[in-house]
Amino acid sequence: MIYETSTLAIAVFVAFVTAVLILSFWLGSRAKSAGGYFAAHGQVGWFVNGIAFAGDYLSAASFLGICGMIAFFGYDGFLYSIGFLAGWIVALFVIAEPIKRMGKYTLADALNARFQSRGLKLVAAIATLVISLFYLIPQMVGAGALVKPLLGLPHWAGVAMVGAAVTVIVATAGMVSTTWVQFIKGTLLVAVCTVVVALLLERGFSLPTKPIPSDAIQTLQVTPSGTLVHGQPLSKENQLDSRLRAEFGTGFGSIASLPDGARSTGPLGPLAYFKVFAASTVTTWKKSTDPNGVTTWSPVERTGADLLLPGASPTFKGVRDDRLVAKLDFLSLMLALFLGTASLPHILIRYYTVKDAASARKSTVVGIGAIGAFYVLTLYLGIGAMTSGALDPTDSNMTAPLFAKTFGDGLFAVISAIAFTTVLGTVSGLILAGAGAVAHDLLRDVFRMNLDDRGQVRAAKIASVALGIGAVGLGILFEKLNVSFLVGWAFNVAASANLPALVMLLFWRRTTKEGIIAAMSVGLLASLAWVLASADTLEKVLGYSAADAATMALVPFSQPAIVTVPLGFLTLVVVSLCTQSTTRKKPHAAL
């Protein structure tokens, strides 16, 4: 698709991002020591930290990915909202307070508090780097998706812009400015999405000017000489949705029928919205590609009630299959989302920015409130986008900004700017976590380089530049994948590598450092190997057909957590029992 740029949108976007960067520079000038750079001197207030949790956590996956997935497949995207929020229960009730008491700057600090082991620090730092890189990919992909409709720039340009901006934020400032960027972003994201949902409820549902018949097939072919739409070269006049708009007064994604034969509903209440939607039918689009590379989208009418049930997307299709092995993918992903949050290094380091365990607890509660409010809104946003006639069927990640555009250029500009800041906030946190692992854990503690406070900060800044460059490359490589799907992998790897070690360290006195090192290594490698050998990777990353990918896959389902998390626990228990004599017992001071 070709997107028309808007001067207003660009002006708001540039002003917003510039303001965030100026604030970042100003705050950054106040944090020179390692304590300031990595943990904001532990002086962030619990309320600010709670909202910053929301800013850190509500990533491109939450805003762009979930909204796109709901708009394309219905309820399946909302399952991510439920799982992402549920994970905070593990963080609040199990991890938050002990991790605050045990750590200083990084996850490795907490895991190593009892043992003072270089081996443990090495493994924890590697796990932090791998998980942060996995999590960075969808954020950068989301950045590329945002810049396309807003500035009319190609995907790689958006990825490069975020990479440059974030590297500047982290390299110049660290945790103080990252916290405030995340605070501003968290506040605005929840507030503006609430406004969009209020406008959506006020608008209600309405039918297109004419019903879309089942033979209204739309075609697209990418050839060496250019892109063809309906057999003609792609142009501003001949876009994928041009015919639909001319004939039916809507683009992709629209209501086909409303209850009682109505043509529009008028304003709806928050509960009536779903009641009316469930009793309506929706025109969705089924995609298929022939061997000549011609992609077609055929209209398929589905009931709203069916779209409010799980199992319509490729990720969760096993829910509707009677075979147990097909359901394991769904069960495994829901387990990974539940256990993954409390294992994410960039979330855990935020606990070191507050002064004590009580503040850690209170900031988590504030975070759950803000994050929960946003996730409630996602189902409205996704259903609204699904029926707005504004979908780009070639890219689900662009759903949220395109949906905002249906309310006018002003809101589109604000939403795009916030979404871009969303990516900035999360990527800042991820790069900071990675930079801390390199400078504080690897260089100082593992390789025993003689780094004073300023030396650590300098090393972290250099590491953040390297991580930023790596993230840009990965964001360009994985352009076509849905960002929620990618984040699901990061949660699987985080839960498998970190959770068994964190939980057993807190609750099992016989845990040894060898047990933790073994569990983290096995969890990390097993989950990575499982993901790489899965049908999803073969199909969505390496480009094999679904049938070939299913045949070639070395594992029976794609989401590893249901196997690799228990494997991590088992490894820790067995190795700890075998190495009791080598570890000097220390009391659980943190508990």
Place this chain on the structure above:
Amino acid sequence: MNRRARTRTLALLLFTLYCVLYGTFVLVAAFGTFHEGKATGGLSREAFAGLSWGVVGGFGLIVGAFLLALAYAFVARDEETGS
């Protein structure tokens, strides 16, 4: 039992409660909603006011998490030290 231990016990009880709710929701979605590809019960059933258990259960888990978090914060409010 000291105050910190009591708070810890409460946290683990609330965690267990939420695990049961989340686990029930996921298992009902996986095993109780579809048979031979058709919605036969579970999350497709109407809970109230024309809303399915899918919508009510999903929102319930999100709002419920916040309510449990608030309850925990209220009970643990006196344990202000411990860093």
